[in-house]
Amino acid sequence: xxxxxxxxxxxxxxxxxxxxxxxxxxxxxxxxxxxxxxxxxxxxxxxxxxxxxxxxxxxxxxxxxxxxxxxxxxxxxxxxxxxxxxxxxxxxxxxxxxxxxxxxxxxxxxxxxxx
Numbered sequence: 001x002x003x004x005x006x007x008x009x010x011x012x013x014x015x016x017x018x019x020x021x022x023x024x025x026x027x028x029x030x031x032x033x034x035x036x037x038x039x040x041x042x043x044x045x046x047x048x049x050x051x052x053x054x055x056x057x058x059x060x061x062x063x064x065x066x067x068x069x070x071x072x073x074x075x076x077x078x079x080x081x082x083x084x085x086x087x088x089x090x091x092x093x094x095x096x097x098x099x100x101x102x103x104x105x106x107x108x109x110x111x112x113x114x115x
Contacts, residue, residue, distance in 0.1 A: 039091050040087065040088060040091050045084065045088060048084065049084065052077075052080055052084075056073060056076070056077050056080075059073055060073055
C-alpha cells in the first residue's frame with residue numbers, strides 16, 4: 001500500500017482510504033485475538049458458585065418444609081445458575097455454546113480479495 005504512487009487527487013484519496021481500511025482491519029484482528037481469551041478468571045467463577053451453593057443450602061436448611069418454599073429455592077437457584085452460565089458464555093464470543101458467526105466476515109474478505 002505504501003509503495004503506491006498517488007499521481008492525482010483521486011488516487012491520493014484512494015490510497016489514504018486503503019491505508020485507513022488496512023489499519024482498521026488490523027485493529028479488528030487484534031481485538032478478535034484478544035477476545036479469544038476469557039476475561040473472567042476461573043477462580044472467581046468457582047468462588048461465586050461455592051458462595052451461592054452455601055447460601056441456597058442454608059436457606060434450604062432454615063426454611064420450613066413446605067412445597068412453595070422448596071419451589072421458590074429451586075426456581076431462584078435455576079435463575080442464578082442461568083445468569084452465571086450466560087456471563088461465562090458471553091465472555092467468550094468466538095467459543096462455547098453461543099458463538100458469533102464468522103460467515104459474514106469470510107464473505108466480506110472474499111469480496112475484498114476478488115476486487
